[in-house]
Amino acid sequence: MARVPFYPPSGVYADSYAKDMRILKTGTQRFLTVAGLVLLFALPLIPGLNGSYYLRLIIGAGITVIACLGLNILTGYCGQLNVGQSAFVMVGAFASGMLTAFHGWSFWASVVPGGLAAAAVGVLFGIPSVRLKGLYLALTTLGAQIILTWVALYGITVTAAGFSVSPVRLGPVVFNTPQKFYYLAMGFTVVMTFVARNLMRSRLGRAFIAIRDNDRAAEGMGIDIFKYKLLAFAICTFYAGVAGALLVHYMMWAQLESFTLQDSVWYLAMIIVGGLGSIEGTVFGVLFITVLKELVLVVGPMAQGKLSFLPMGAASGLLLVIIGSIAIFFGVLEPRGMAHRWSLIKAFYRLWPFGY
Amino acid sequence: MLVISGAMNGAIYGLVALGFVLVYKASAVLNFAQGYMLLLGAYLFWFSRVTLGLPLVAALLLSVGAGFLVGILIERLTLRRLIGQPLISMITVTIFLSLVLEGLVSMIWGTYPLQHVTVFHDSTIRLGRLVLTTQSLLAFGLALSVAGALIAFFRFTRMGLAMRGVAEGHQIVQSMGISVRRILSLSWGLAGIAASIGGILMGGTLGFQLGLSQIGLLAIPAAFIGGLESPEGAVLGGLLIGLSESIVSGYVGNAAGVPAAFVILIATMLFRPYGFFGLERIERV
Amino acid sequence: MLTLSNVEVKYAGVILVLRGVSLQVPEGKIVSLLGSNGAGKTTTLKAISGLLRTELGEVTAGAIEYQGRRIDRLDPEQIAKMGIIQVMEGRKVLKHLTVEENLRLGGYIRPNGEVRRDLERVYGYFPRLRSRRNAVSGYLSGGEQQMMLIGRAMMARPRLMLLDEPSMGLAPLIVREIYEIVRRLSAEERTTILLVEQNAKAALATSELAYVLENGRVVLDGPAAALADNEDIREFYLGLGKLGEKKSYRAVKTYKRRKRWL
Numbered sequence: 001m002a003r004v005p006f007y008p009p010s011g012v013y014a015d016s017y018a019k020d021m022r023i024l025k026t027g028t029q030r031f032l033t034v035a036g037l038v039l040l041f042a043l044p045l046i047p048g049l050n051g052s053y054y055l056r057l058i059i060g061a062g063i064t065v066i067a068c069l070g071l072n073i074l075t076g077y078c079g080q081l082n083v084g085q086s087a088f089v090m091v092g093a094f095a096s097g098m099l100t101a102f103h104g105w106s107f108w109a110s111v112v113p114g115g116l117a118a119a120a121v122g123v124l125f126g127i128p129s130v131r132l133k134g135l136y137l138a139l140t141t142l143g144a145q146i147i148l149t150w151v152a153l154y155g156i157t158v159t160a161a162g163f164s165v166s167p168v169r170l171g172p173v174v175f176n177t178p179q180k181f182y183y184l185a186m187g188f189t190v191v192m193t194f195v196a197r198n199l200m201r202s203r204l205g206r207a208f209i210a211i212r213d214n215d216r217a218a219e220g221m222g223i224d225i226f227k228y229k230l231l232a233f234a235i236c237t238f239y240a241g242v243a244g245a246l247l248v249h250y251m252m253w254a255q256l257e258s259f260t261l262q263d264s265v266w267y268l269a270m271i272i273v274g275g276l277g278s279i280e281g282t283v284f285g286v287l288f289i290t291v292l293k294e295l296v297l298v299v300g301p302m303a304q305g306k307l308s309f310l311p312m313g314a315a316s317g318l319l320l321v322i323i324g325s326i327a328i329f330f331g332v333l334e335p336r337g338m339a340h341r342w343s344l345i346k347a348f349y350r351l352w353p354f355g356y
Numbered sequence: 357m358l359v360i361s362g363a364m365n366g367a368i369y370g371l372v373a374l375g376f377v378l379v380y381k382a383s384a385v386l387n388f389a390q391g392y393m394l395l396l397g398a399y400l401f402w403f404s405r406v407t408l409g410l411p412l413v414a415a416l417l418l419s420v421g422a423g424f425l426v427g428i429l430i431e432r433l434t435l436r437r438l439i440g441q442p443l444i445s446m447i448t449v450t451i452f453l454s455l456v457l458e459g460l461v462s463m464i465w466g467t468y469p470l471q472h473v474t475v476f477h478d479s480t481i482r483l484g485r486l487v488l489t490t491q492s493l494l495a496f497g498l499a500l501s502v503a504g505a506l507i508a509f510f511r512f513t514r515m516g517l518a519m520r521g522v523a524e525g526h527q528i529v530q531s532m533g534i535s536v537r538r539i540l541s542l543s544w545g546l547a548g549i550a551a552s553i554g555g556i557l558m559g560g561t562l563g564f565q566l567g568l569s570q571i572g573l574l575a576i577p578a579a580f581i582g583g584l585e586s587p588e589g590a591v592l593g594g595l596l597i598g599l600s601e602s603i604v605s606g607y608v609g610n611a612a613g614v615p616a617a618f619v620i621l622i623a624t625m626l627f628r629p630y631g632f633f634g635l636e637r638i639e640r641v
Numbered sequence: 642m643l644t645l646s647n648v649e650v651k652y653a654g655v656i657l658v659l660r661g662v663s664l665q666v667p668e669g670k671i672v673s674l675l676g677s678n679g680a681g682k683t684t685t686l687k688a689i690s691g692l693l694r695t696e697l698g699e700v701t702a703g704a705i706e707y708q709g710r711r712i713d714r715l716d717p718e719q720i721a722k723m724g725i726i727q728v729m730e731g732r733k734v735l736k737h738l739t740v741e742e743n744l745r746l747g748g749y750i751r752p753n754g755e756v757r758r759d760l761e762r763v764y765g766y767f768p769r770l771r772s773r774r775n776a777v778s779g780y781l782s783g784g785e786q787q788m789m790l791i792g793r794a795m796m797a798r799p800r801l802m803l804l805d806e807p808s809m810g811l812a813p814l815i816v817r818e819i820y821e822i823v824r825r826l827s828a829e830e831r832t833t834i835l836l837v838e839q840n841a842k843a844a845l846a847t848s849e850l851a852y853v854l855e856n857g858r859v860v861l862d863g864p865a866a867a868l869a870d871n872e873d874i875r876e877f878y879l880g881l882g883k884l885g886e887k888k889s890y891r892a893v894k895t896y897k898r899r900k901r902w903l
Contacts, residue, residue, distance in 0.1 A: 075444070079444070081444055081447060081448075083451070128622060128625065128626055131625070131626055131629055132625055132626075132629060135386055135447065138447060139576065139621065139622075142573075143577075143615075143618030143621060143622050146615050147619065149615075150614065151615075154612070265454075268448055268451065269448075269452060269455075276444070316462060316467065317458070317460065317462025317464075318459060320455045320458055320459025321455075321456050321459035323455065324452045324455030324459060325452075327449075327452040328434060328449050328456065331445050331448050331449040331452060335444075514749065514753070517738075517745060518749060520738060520742075521735050521738065521746045524738065525733060526695060527692055527696075527733075528735060529735075529746065530692055530695070530721075531692060531717065531721065531727045531729060532726070532746055532747055532749055533718050533721030533722050533749055534718065534746070585737075
């Protein structure tokens with residue numbers, strides 16, 4: 001999966017390794033990033049966008065971005081297909097939720113243990129990667145989804161029933177409305193995104209990419225593939241766990257139904273449409289699919305009202321058909337997702353008229 | 357008792373697993389959407405029986421024929437493009453395909469379970485202490501015979517040989533005048549048939565509802581345990597999974613059989629990565 | 642029988658491999674195509690048999706005509722049915738199938754009743770295969786596999802057989818056997834044969850006409866005997882120095898003659 005190389009506009013060059021490895025290379029990029037961040041955090045202050053509906057949407061997207069970042073690290077950068085990400089989100093959610101609800105820990109204290117719990121389980125299911133590859137490993141993750149869901153449903157009483165979780169507190173502030181939680185969610189999302197981007201441009205990221213592209217060659221270069229694969233699993237599921245912890249503290253309720261196989265499939269669709277192996281792509285993909293989902297959910301019932309011969313549930317069916325088809329479309333025609341298209345557009349713009 | 361019902365389910369899992377193997381052998385793609393092809397077949401049967409009011413045999417033929425066509429259609433539209441692509445693309449496209457199929461089914465028939473219809477007559481037979489329904493007996497028999505027919509087809513006919521040839525290498529057989537495209541279509545079509553029959557049979561027992569696609573999920577371990585290249589292995593794997601599911605669920609309760617199947621799968625893969633009957637990798641130095 | 646006119650072949654739209662190749666294969670003869678690695682010999686064969694498509698290759702200019710019909714746009718299956726069968730390089734057997742199954746598949750395009758007779762014919766040419774008929778073909782020795790591949794091609798009763806490097810990786814005695822078979826095929830079955838080889842000596846000894854391919858172009862052609870006597874061929878392909886002596890290594894290091902056809 002070759003990236004489109006970065007064609008710097010004139011005047012932009014690097015005279016040290018550190019400068020060459022910068023995430024934001026041009027002045028425009030730096031400006032846009034800062035402006036974007038300011039806009040992001042100022043969003044609730046804009047009248048019209050202050051309503052719960054939009055904020056809920058963005059918070060949901062933000063949490064999903066965290067889960068998908070993890071997935072992209074494991075599947076996009078390291079090449080190990082993971083069909084069970086939502087189960088790991090669940091582990092983090094329940095772990096963190098139980099610490100908060102039953103042992104009185106604060107959210108801030110339970111986030112990391114939640115992530116670590118998910119990571120521990122993730123590494124457990126990653127162990128078969130020592131012998132299994134590709135398709136077979138994907139099955140293990142499918143097994144993880146099924147086994148973990150079953151354990152949560154039948155093995156532990158509290159998780160089966162669902163339990164309430166007290167909201168996040170920071171000093172005198174209680175984050176129990178979308179308006180307030182927004183800042184918390186966006187903060188986490190932004191931080192986790194930068195951490196992921198940073199990790200992937202480091203030696204670790206390069207090792208992951210090497211394993212994805214040709215693991216035997218990587219081993220020949222001295223990369224301990226088993227250790228790195230496990231590390232990839234750990235990072236991926238840690239991110240999942242953090243997303244889960246955020247989720248339950250946002251909804252203030254922890255229940256099984258939020259974590260299904262279908263959710264895992266949605267996550268995959270998001271990173272494929274957005275772009276495997278690309279942090280920006282993850283964000284693109286999540287946003288795109290979230291918006292699409294909303295559109296269909298809004299348009300669907302209206303259409304159903306008019307075309308009343310359609311049976312119940314047709315709207316959700318339509319959603320699946322549309323998103324599934326788009327994902328297939330991307331999977332078949334542009335497997336590197338929207339991020340690749342975007343870099344092609346940028347390259348074209350920078351290189352014009354020397355296209356080739 | 358548990359053993360019997362397990363075996364019966366197992367035969368159906370085996371049949372669906374056979375569908376997996378057919379597709380994998382010919383096109384090196386694992387069809388995650390098999391469970392949903394099953395669903396479609398089952399619903400089409402319900403449609404022809406209930407909505408159209410057709411007699412049993414006609415309904416069966418119609419839905420099975422439709423299953424064949426759906427298989428071919430899927431192959432043409434999506435899989436053709438994927439032939440050179442990396443594994444991830446192929447797997448994820450079939451996964452998304454399952455979303456689309458589920459969506460289609462929901463759109464046409466809604467998300468609630470459909471009115472229950474039995475496939476065969478509703479009667480029971482006593483054998484000593486065991487009570488069996490004719491439904492399950494006939495289902496078992498039908499599943500095994502269809503599986504057997506497909507296996508025989510694979511081994512003994514020219515077309516079956518061609519399918520095995522295609523599995524070895526697309527380019528190699530092209531030079532022998534075999535149309536790889538036609539063979540691929542055929543294998544997907546056959547997989548569609550296997551899935552439809554499986555779906556219809558299960559629908560009669562479990563009811564025609566969206567949950568039927570779960571069977572596809574269980575057929576995956578069956579196919580892998582048996583070895584993805586072996587049709588016989590798939591059937592045996594199916595029986596194994598059916599039996600273990602039934603026994604584990606019976607003793608531990610709470611449908612523990614499903615995760616148990618995956619535990620068995622993971623354990624098997626660790627010790628025998630290619631399944632029990634998978635073809636050895638022949639490598640020449 | 643077969644004519645290539647200024648054929649140009651590109652892979653993935655950008656990699657130009659054949660740059661205007663023209664050659665003719667008269668009916669009933671054995672023609673060889675020589676050249677070193679990367680010259681484009683295999684690509685030429687695949688262009689003829691239609692197998693380029695799976696490798697993202699295509700004939701972008703020129704024409705390939707077989708018995709008056711243009712075949713460069715046809716599917717490989719159709720070309721095979723017209724009687725052109727290729728034996729690919731690399732000994733690509735259907736590894737997990739037995740010898741007999743491989744052969745049967747070779748006869749796929751023939752009517753069902755003829756298959757048994759054809760099998761007997763092939764076993765007649767290759768008695769060793771008969772004794773190994775139920776062996777899994779992946780485990781055969783290299784020579785046996787190559788014989789099986791030629792046999793597999795024969796099952797389709799080709800009018801034109803394209804042989805790609807049949808001698809690669811085989812012991813000299815086996816190579817001699819294989820070329821014997823090639824001669825028999827041409828003489829007894831009247832099959833036209835287009836042979837691609839790096840082993841120039843064996844190829845020139847067996848064929849009647851020869852073409853030399855370099856960098857995607859034909860640089861020399863003519864009757865095989867004439868080519869074998871050609872000084873350039875002797876120096877660059879047969880490894881012989883002046884007047885048939887072996888070249889001294891010292892001479893190679895200090896003086897390198899330019900090829901006269903450049």
